[in-house]
Amino acid sequence: MLGIYGLGGVGKTIIAKAVYNKIFDRFDRSCFLEDVREKSQINNGIIQLQETLLSKILQDPYLKVDSVPQGTELIMDRFCHTRLLLILDDVDKSNQIDKFLGSYDWFSSGSRIIITTRDKQVLTTLGKDRLVYEIKELDQREAYELFSLHAFQMNKPGEEYLEVAKQIIHYANGLPLALKSNRF
Template sequence: MSFSTNEGSSFSSSTYHWNYDVFLSFRGEDTHNGFAGHLYKILYDKSFKIFIDNDLQRGEEISMELIKAIKSSMISIIIFSQNYAFSTWCLEELAEILECKKNGQVVLPVFNKVNPSEIRKQEGNFGVALTQQEKKFKNNIKKVLRWRAALKEVANLSTWHYEDGYPKYQFIQGIIKEVSSTKLNRTRLFVAKYPIGVDSHAKAVELLLDTKLNGVHIVGIHGLGGVGKTTIAKVVYNRVTDYFEGSSFLMNFRENSRTIRGIIKLQEKFLFEILGDKQSKVCNISKGINVIKERLSCKKVLLILDDVDKLDQIENLLGKCDWLANGSRVIITTRDKHVLTTLENDPLIYKVVDLDRHEALQLFSKHAFSNNEPEANYIQLTNQFISYASGLPLALQVIGSDLCEGNICQWESE
């Protein structure tokens, strides 16, 4: 199935900006001067931006300021201690954090001298604490049920479990590595200086991806060279990357896969961008395919293969694409529609068409005059260049930039 559009709309090049890298949740009386304090110090020394609620006034309900901080954090680290569930403040934080997880926030539970099964089964201190909370909130039992559900959910996540005897610094370094990998993976891509006409295309591709559906979806973006396929893919990547456990944008795939070494480097880059593991080395293409399959088959990933011209380039990275985890999405940009139609996975195909005349005029004028329209003396020449470029964004950008600050004679000569 093919889709195309040439509708224009305004587009802001800004992408969502997290106010904090890490929101640190813990019960101060238990761990402020111990584990949480050490973790905060190392995160701070590594230049991560951390929210810690030391200065907020505590009460039965968490403040709107705190909820805002949770929502604007890329990662939440929850440090569970023996007395964690006795604090209504901590339980409310936990419930809010898990709401944010639904919208793409990364949640890292740390069990500090607490067995996760105690939280999952709500036994021991956690059972006692929740029984007390039920008595305290007997007129609002839904609140406690929400806390119980949140505790069960978080205890089933991939967790960090610390016990006495394990080197604390080494344990914390593992958490720092995870935070670093997550931040690297969620860094947005620069799109374009003037991404005019891109927004409508990006919205159409995003609809085809449909991140809320189960299953694995492959979407192909095809069109002429210079029509803006890569730019569109970058915008989509920036918009949806937070819905995935890992994302990778492999640019100039055709150019970089011409040699065996180039293919191996692409395989290693894919592994690094998803796992953050610089030690992931591949000795040959066949082994690389299996390493990728073994290490990533349990992760919901977003992968963009930019500028593919042969089917075997895809197979050298993903094999037959039959191992991708549920919810994963692949975007392939290509000049050759045949690459997409021969895929076994039956991808949805989106065709990118040229800019309409209004968009072409705006893009050219931005590069040539740093304005939305040409100067009066240059209108006729501008129209000639726009006709010559035939609505190709790359041509309009290159010609406009070359002519910028040139006089009439230079324009006429060009």
């Protein structure tokens, strides 16, 4: 179990995707479930997420789940002998994790579960064998360099853009996704 937490826009999902892309082929099956917080809020959202997880892992696009408890049980039954890489992205409630993971000893030895969240408290339910990392905002120098690379394709802007670059960096407050945005 690995938890990654930090402010929205700090790059948790990008880090989780990079890790996923680098190691997914070391597992029997893998799944990246994005936007758990947002998708859970719609009607039957957890059921749809459970269906997505089960369909991807079992490679059955027609698999249907009738209820959350049934989905949780199917996950337990089907994944207990599978080395699985599972990413739960943007989780905001502990019970969302429980709907996918139930008892954490369900998964086969060698499985890896990575959870991204804005709220460190969500990760406290993962048990004592978890690793938790905080992703922090960029410092001024890092923010300046990232913005300059994306806005000007160089390490620093020309003199004519220096003041506006400083204002944007201050406004973005060290959040990488804001600094890379095409909206500036």
